[in-house]
Amino acid sequence: MDTIGSDRVWFVTGASSGFGREFVRAALDAGDRVVSTARSIIDLEGPESDRLVHARLDVTDQESIDSAVAYALDRFGRIDVLVNNAGYGLLGAFEEIDDCLFRDNVEVNFFGPLAVTRAVLPSMRARRSGHIVQMSSVIGVVPGPGGTAYAGTKFALEGFSEALAAEVRHLGIGVIIVEPGPFRTDASGRSLRWGTPLDDYAALIGPARTAFEATHGTQPGDPRRGVDAVVAAISSDAPPLRLPLGSTSFEWIENYLQGRLDQARAVRAVGSDTDFL
Secondary structure (H helix, E strand, O other), rough: OOOOOOOOOEEEEOOOOOHHHHHHHHHHHOOOOOEEEEOOOOHHOOOOOOOEEEEEOOOOOHHHHHHHHHHHHHOOOOEEEEOOOOOEEEEHHHHHOHHHHHHHHHHHHHHHHHHHHHHHHHHHHOOOOEEEEEEHHHOOOOOOOOEHHHHHHHHHHHHHHHHHHHHHHHOOOOEEEEOOEOOOOHHHOOEEOOOOOHHHHHHHHHHHHHHHOOOOOOOOOOHHHHHHHHHHOOOOOOOOEEEEOOOHHHHHHHHHHHHHHHHHHHHHHHOOOOOOO
């Protein structure tokens, strides 16, 4: 894998704020070139230059995806690092989220990264080089009440990405699944959506919603430091498949996986002896 400052070309979705914006800044600081994309170009930071260009990209609009990728390849000749960052949170009990909202969240958070990845992969495959950064979440490993929609999209993205990594490794293409805990971004602010509250779930979801919203703007995670960790990981001699970000993410994931292992061991006697006799 190339080292930091090796004039890589980055293609970043959802670059108008949060992690996406910090990926753009980090790449430029390293001397790399960047295609910064968002649904609206006016939301993107910084004037265009020989190292930074902007493109409109809506991950639910195939025409805009194809156009942005073609523009990137025409302008810079290649894409070395794809960052699938675009997405949003949708929280609430399953019955509180109507089908339209649920499907839209799946389209943006799951099928969106798939569509962008499909558009970028041929050029990476032809060059036998590249890295795909999939922005998941600690919720993509550790689900909980109120997370049926969001956790569902991130669990799907993680499963897809792990299988994809095994398919493209021999082609010189790496995949990293990034699992941030609470970071100070708009993910818990203006970009977060909630279902319509139902009385039967009020005691479960209500306090969690209040506590979650109260932490907005005070989360411990620094997005730039998180991005720097991702850049360091993909620039290392052995880039990892998964990278939790923040101490909270590591704690939750380690506890959850240990619990899964304990649960599997507890039911081994019931479920293991099921082969034909």
